[in-house]
Amino acid sequence: MSESAIRIAALLPDVLGTYSDRGNVTVLSQRARWRGLQVEETVVLAGSTPPVDCDLYLLGGGEDAAQQYAAEWFRDHRQLGATLAERATTLAICAGLQVLGEWMQDSSGTRTAGAGILPLTTTAGTKRAVGEVVSECGMPGVGLLTGFENHMGRTTLAAGVAPLGRTLSGVGNGGADGGGDGVLTSTVVGTYMHGPVLARNPALADALLQTVTGEPLPPLDLPDQEAVRRIRLGDGAAARPRRGRLGAARRS
Amino acid sequence: MAATAIGPRTAVAVRAGRMAGALSRKVGLGAGAIIAGRVALRLDGQALSRLAAGRRVVLVSGTNGKTTTSHMTAAALRTAAPVAHNDTGANMPDGALAALMEQPDAPLAVIEVDELHLGAVADAVHPAAVVLLNLSRDQLDRGTEVHAVARSLAAALRRHPDTLVVANADDPVVVGAVQPSHRVVWVAAGMSWLADAGGCPRCGRRLETGVGPWRCTNCGMTRPTPTWGLDEGAVRHPGGRTEVRLTLPGRFNLGNAAFAMAAADALGVPPDAAATAIAGLGSIAGRYGVHRRGPHELRLMLAKNPAGWAETLPLLADARAVLLVVNAREADGRDTSWLWDVPFEQLPDGAAVAVAGERAADVGLRLSYADVSHATEPDPLAALALLPPGQVQVVANYTAFLSIRRRLATEEAA
Incomplete structure (x- = not known):
């Protein structure tokens, strides 16, 4: 870990902020600070020029018109796109996930070009996906993910691209390529989970921070965290990665 | 209102609804307004428009403050004449109908309406005035995103070009839902939550919402000039300034009082009389109790x-x-x-x-x-x-x- 502060940028919270995803910034910053790390938060509003030297970028969900604006904004700031694709770590939620893809098509068939950072495409479904989602995260040690989805989008990943998790309940991507939620690349974590996702899944928050610190973070014990997960995941699944439980079952 | 004026079918529906409501109260299920209205609506789909006929109706809608503002408006109007009012907060069409059934002879009515039902209720009652308080995110999982709600309100208002609109000039989403052709009384009631108004309602670009009236730097849309506003414990209006000694706390409730006074003024109750009636309200449907x-x-x-x-x-x-x-x-x-x-x-x-x-x-x-x-x-x-x-x-x-x-x-x- 370098001596300098972790730089976290919230991208376009004034445009893509419908579902309280800004809470993810609060969670990342606090979890870093509570470990004695310095944090510098930057809010990048529409109309401004984004910094390209931050460590973590966050992009939230929003309505259709806002999403089109965001897509255009990314096309206007190609350097930022290169940063997200190659160097920094990005968390992209719902509309934010779609915007980073190749293109999005709305229910009238109109196609909008995305930022082209993620190898995925999104079309409009016929029925809104609303409700709790649970997935088994593909990142090592993260375990079960819980979130709340609310979207019309059906996202299809390009061949060979991994989702963030295998969907155990809920819709997730709902695309032609099977039961996954979100996307996981070398630099981007994308998901349809609101909640906010990092408040519900502290292991995912720490995994993102660790891409910056480069070393494991000491555990944190927040009093209500386990109950928040238990309500959605049931007993036993609260904090433990699913792999451990499956392993134990096989031995017996 | 005599049974003959509303027609025999509606009269039967109203009687059946009242019985259901009384039964619901008796067995302790609730205030009975929803079931009473639902039974009557089932028996006579036209019951709402028949029972509203001949009355001057004020509809109160928006995300927050509906119940409080409708109580204030009803209190102000009662200084002039009896008022039917869905005072339990049952704000779907069945609740509106139950209120009209309760007070069949009241010449005035104040109906709190859920934003997504404003169109249906307005089409039935042909309101004299619609009060639009504010629009922001609320129950995104079961409702609709806020700009979609604004579009449905706009469509509802378009079908009632003669209705007076009393609306919040400080809320860009509300302003975007009101048509230029409407007669509007703009109230600067404040809006401390602008997170959902990030985009201009006309062109979708970013609004400047800092100090002073909001405006769009792209298309030039800006806050309409209000004729009603708040001023340190008082309400400013075209006739001057009226002190409102509210029992209810907060600037938000003073804003609600301004809407109620503006609506009452449009129906002939002067601001001083309205303010006195509103000041007498304590706890409203348990709020602040x-x-x-x-x-x-x-x-x-x-x-x-x-x-x-x-x-x-x-x-x-x-x-x-x-x-x-x-x-x-x-x-x-x-x-x-x-x-x-x-x-x-x-x-x-x-x-x-x-x-x-x-x-x-x-x-x-x-x-x-x-x-x-x-x-x-x-x-x-x-x-x-x-x-x-x-x-x-x-x-x-x-x-x-x-x-x-x-x-x-x-x-x-x-």
């Missing part, structure tokens, strides 16, 4: 969404003990993400805080990240016991609020 319980004196407040919480948190600035109660049932919205849009960081340092309700853990986790120390106990009355004696400010969302009121009422009756 004070209850004694053991060593505690509770003040109950309802906050249903981020905008409502943003208006309520400033009322807690001097609180010594605070109880926050949150459920996530159908009527509350199942999604608790909104907790992260509420600036709980504003809770006063040194206040004892307890969190309760079916989603107590989610509130508690949010408070931890806001560095607010707290006790977590899902049962609200058990959580109360964790707080020091004296005054406790209780803020609850919809079903949590109803449940606490019911439990307190049961205890008080015992």
Whole structure:
């Protein structure tokens, strides 16, 4: 870990902020600070020029018109796109996930070009996906993910691209390529989970921070965290990665 | 209104509905307004328009403040004539109908209407005036995104070009829903929550919402010039300035009073008379009601969404003990993400805080990240016991609020 502060940028919270995803910034910053790390938060509003030297970028969900604006904004700031694709770590939620893809098509068939950072495409479904989602995260040690989805989008990943998790309940991507939620690349974590996702899944928050610190973070014990997960995941699944439980079952 | 004037079918429907409502009250199911209206509507689909015929009706809609503002408007109008009013907050078409059934002879009516039902109710009652308070995110999981709500309101208003619109000039989403062709009384009632108004309602680009009236830097759309506004405990209006000695706390409620006075003024009740009637209102449908319980004196407040919480948190600035109660049932919205849009960081340092309700853990986790120390106990009355004696400010969302009121009422009756 370098001596300098972790730089976290919230991208376009004034445009893509419908579902309280800004809470993810609060969670990342606090979890870093509570470990004695310095944090510098930057809010990048529409109309401004984004910094390209931050460590973590966050992009939230929003309505259709806002999403089109965001897509255009990314096309206007190609350097930022290169940063997200190659160097920094990005968390992209719902509309934010779609915007980073190749293109999005709305229910009238109109196609909008995305930022082209993620190898995925999104079309409009016929029925809104609303409700709790649970997935088994593909990142090592993260375990079960819980979130709340609310979207019309059906996202299809390009061949060979991994989702963030295998969907155990809920819709997730709902695309032609099977039961996954979100996307996981070398630099981007994308998901349809609101909640906010990092408040519900502290292991995912720490995994993102660790891409910056480069070393494991000491555990944190927040009093209500386990109950928040238990309500959605049931007993036993609260904090433990699913792999451990499956392993134990096989031995017996 | 005689039965012959509304026709025999409606008369039968009204009688059947009243019986169902009375039965519901008798067996303790509730106030009976919804079932009474539902039965009557089932028997006569035209009942709402028939019962509204010949009355001057004010509809009150928007995300927050509907119930309070409709009570204020009804109080002001009652100084002129009897008023039918859905005072229990049953704000779907069945609740509107039940209110008209209760007061068949009242020449005036004030109906609180859910935003998504404004079109259906307006089409039936042909309102003299529609009050549009504010539009912000509320129950995204079961409702609709806020700009979609604005579009449905706009469509409803377009079908009623002769209706007077009393609307919030400070809320760009409301302004975007009102047509240029409408007769509008603009009220600068304030809007402390502008997170949903980030985009210009006309062109979608970013609005400047800092100091002074909001405006779009792209297309030039700007706040309409208001003729009504707030001024330190008073309401400004075209005829001058009227002091309003509200029992209800907060700038938000002064804004509600301004809407009520503007609507009453349009129907012929002068601001002074309206202000006197409004000042007499204490607790409204249990909101701001004070209850004694053991060593505690509770003040109950309802906050249903981020905008409502943003208006309520400033009322807690001097609180010594605070109880926050949150459920996530159908009527509350199942999604608790909104907790992260509420600036709980504003809770006063040194206040004892307890969190309760079916989603107590989610509130508690949010408070931890806001560095607010707290006790977590899902049962609200058990959580109360964790707080020091004296005054406790209780803020609850919809079903949590109803449940606490019911439990307190049961205890008080015992």
